[in-house]
Amino acid sequence: MKVILNADIKHLGEEGDVKLVAAGYARNFLFPRNLALPYNDTTVAYFESKKEEIEARKAQKRADSASLKEKLDALTLVIKMPAGANGKLYGAVTNLTIADALAKEGYEIERKRIEIPGSTVKMVGKFVAHVRLYEAAVADVTVSVEAQEEQKKEAPKADKKEAKAEKKAEAPVAEPEATTEAAPAAEEPKAE
Numbered sequence: 001m002k003v004i005l006n007a008d009i010k011h012l013g014e015e016g017d018v019k020l021v022a023a024g025y026a027r028n029f030l031f032p033r034n035l036a037l038p039y040n041d042t043t044v045a046y047f048e049s050k051k052e053e054i055e056a057r058k059a060q061k062r063a064d065s066a067s068l069k070e071k072l073d074a075l076t077l078v079i080k081m082p083a084g085a086n087g088k089l090y091g092a093v094t095n096l097t098i099a100d101a102l103a104k105e106g107y108e109i110e111r112k113r114i115e116i117p118g119s120t121v122k123m124v125g126k127f128v129a130h131v132r133l134y135e136a137a138v139a140d141v142t143v144s145v146e147a148q149e150e151q152k153k154e155a156p157k158a159d160k161k162e163a164k165a166e167k168k169a170e171a172p173v174a175e176p177e178a179t180t181e182a183a184p185a186a187e188e189p190k191a192e
Helices: 023-030 041-049 051-074 095-105 157-170
Strands: 002-005 018-020 036-038 076-081 088-093 121-123 125-132 138-147
Touching (some): 023 036, 036 041, 051 138, 076 088, 076 095, 088 138, 095 138, 121 125
Antiparallel strands (some): 002 018, 002 036, 088 121
16 A cells, blocks of 8 residues: 655654555554555645655754764763673673763663674773664764773771771670579480
8 A cells, every 4th residue: 555654654764755555554553643644646735735844854854963973973982891800891882881871971862773793892992883863874983891990898807807896895795694494304214
């Protein structure tokens, strides 16, 4: 069935595009949600009148993605992760990790738009992540993965001994109470 999209639909197209879709998909999903209209003379005339407005929105999206691409290309993200002595990470840097780091920098990008060569990074070092923007625009973000410094929370041994001594001094000493009960006598084996 031929339809004209009334809104941008991921994996299908943008507003104003003419697409061929299954009749059930159009009838049960696109039409009830007002995402598309049937392709006929009336809807074609309607979209022809809106063509300039739609093209202006597409041009604005292109300009926004071009400026975002320039900013992301110049950006270097530093991600600190726990790692072993040989540089191998105890976890992995995924597209979700990068999306969170970009959000901290002020860029709200869906994690599905971020592609990492090899799908994850499991070693300390620098690598490039690709961020898909509008249409064919792709930004390359440099990501530097560094080992996280471990902070020791243990007190020195001398301080531990002093702390134990202070606890003993502060704790009240409980005196054993005298028991009046006699210990049960051991039973002698009976001779048979």
